[in-house]
Amino acid sequence: MSELVALDVDDVPLSARKGTVIVRAGKNDDSRTVPLTDAAARAAVAEWKRERTFWPGVDTAALFLNRRGGRLSDRxxxxxxAELAADADVVDENGRPALSAHVLRHTFGTNLTRSGVDVVTVAQLMGHKRLETTRRYTLPTQADLEAAVAHLPTDE
Incomplete structure (x- = not known):
């Protein structure tokens, strides 16, 4: 979350075919560059960058702004x-919103792993120094384990 709210407009350079997210405020003050290859995501960021320039009172380089034109906070x-989760009826077994920055980060790592991306690359994209940290985000489900075992040759 802190990486997201720390982003400045210049940390997300875009072109028609490419884009990157430069994380300057990662854990331990490490920085990294994450490719932004999805055209729809680049278009959405480009549109937001255009819109934010018209907000009254914007006096910050922050990419994401609060209602007063200042940097958006973690909170x-x-x-x-939570509002988006409630509106979309994405709730847990107790009826509470089941969407958070942590859930989205976990989903990012899990989806990359399930798509066949090696854990070293996933760790780099997530900004983890230790592979064990990344492994916690990418624990296999029962279905993943069954699919893995299904690849074994049989004597049939």
Whole structure:
């Protein structure tokens, strides 16, 4: 979450075919560059960059802004995600919103792993120094284990 709210406009350079997200405020002050290859995501960021310039009172380089034109806070992002989850009826077994920055980060790592991306690359994209940290985000489900075992040759 802190990486997201720390992003400045210049940290997401875009072109018609490419884009990147430059994370300057990662854990331990490490930085990394994450490719932004999805055209729809690049278009959405480009549109937001255009719109944010018209907000009154914007006096910050922050990419994501609060209602007053200042940098969006961690708490505000959590509240926005909870509202989106409630609106979309994405709730846990107790009826509470089941969407958070942590859930989205976990989903990112899990989807990459399930798509066949090696854990070293996933760790780099997530900004993890230790593979064990990444492994916690990418634990296999029972279905994953069954699919893996299904690849074994049989004597049939």
């Amino acid at each position: 505000a992002v959590n509240l926005l995600l």
